[in-house]
Amino acid sequence: MIGFFGDIIFETSDKRIVTFTGFQRDAGSRWSKHDVIGAKPSSEFIGPDLDTISFSVNLNGFNGVKPRIEMDRWLRKERAGEVAPLVIGDSYLGVDKWRISSVSQMWGVVLNRGEVLSGKVDIELEEYIERIGSR
Template structure:
């Protein structure tokens, strides 16, 4: 069953052969405010428009769940380093109003077997809205 995707780069799903889901999903939405100093009074606030939203979540890449950790990490690293932007969908619905850029990947290599084969890793992904 499909859970979501970020373009064609990564697909979150649960099937009989593969489990690739996410946890600790957090989204930040904010506005941009300017502060104008006023002599003898409190500063005057001015709303300057919406700020780009951001999304963070963790994924576990485990060979025992039908995922190729090293290949998936390489794909995500390439997307981050080349500036890929695409829509992020969760449950068939777009997250945010625009495309998302993968700004940051933090990797923890949890299990490495003989010959240096990476069999389990955790990645924290940070996306930001791109306009």
Template sequence: MIGTFGEVVFLASADQIRTFENFSRSTSARWSLHDIHLRHPKPEYIGPGQDTISFSMRFDVRYGMNPRSEMTKLLVMCREGRAETLIVGGLPMGVHKWYIDTVAQDWTFFDGAGRLLVGIANLTLKEYV
């Protein structure tokens, strides 16, 4: 097992592959600029910003996945606003939970009956404080 995000288990085995690629994390700080007459503005640190994580997941029937049902599960988690712990390599990412901000789906290959064979989900998670 590679990790988990709520009920989604990231794994790579002889029977199934459900993992991610292009994993990216960004963090930011919040600053406010105060205008000062005839001088440069004065920056003031307000606090930490909201971290963002993005990655892609490829679902393929050849690797034991039902792409449509896997991507629907992610869509439901997003629409329900679930905040979950993201664990990678046995350790939680960050100190807070995460929610799915966006899910973009690419439906790549179909069989002759219109069943989805390969799909890609691009996720953006945001820190839930």
């Protein structure tokens, strides 16, 4: 197992391949600018901002998955506002949990009766802090 987001498991085995590419994590900080008469503004560090993560999941029916079903799992989670931990290897990423901020599906090869043989889903996650004051 490579990792998981909630009940979606990233794995590579002889029966099933569901993994990600283009994994990118962005972090930032929050600053306030205070105006000073006759001088440049003064900057004050407020705290860290919420991290974001983006990645793509390439899905292929020859790799033991049903691409349309896998893509729709992500879409249902996003629409339901689900939050979950994100774990890669044995490390939890972020301070608390993550929410899906967007899902983009690309259907590659579509067979008779609308069965998707291959496709890709692009995922964007944003940190979700459950308790005020969590670090």
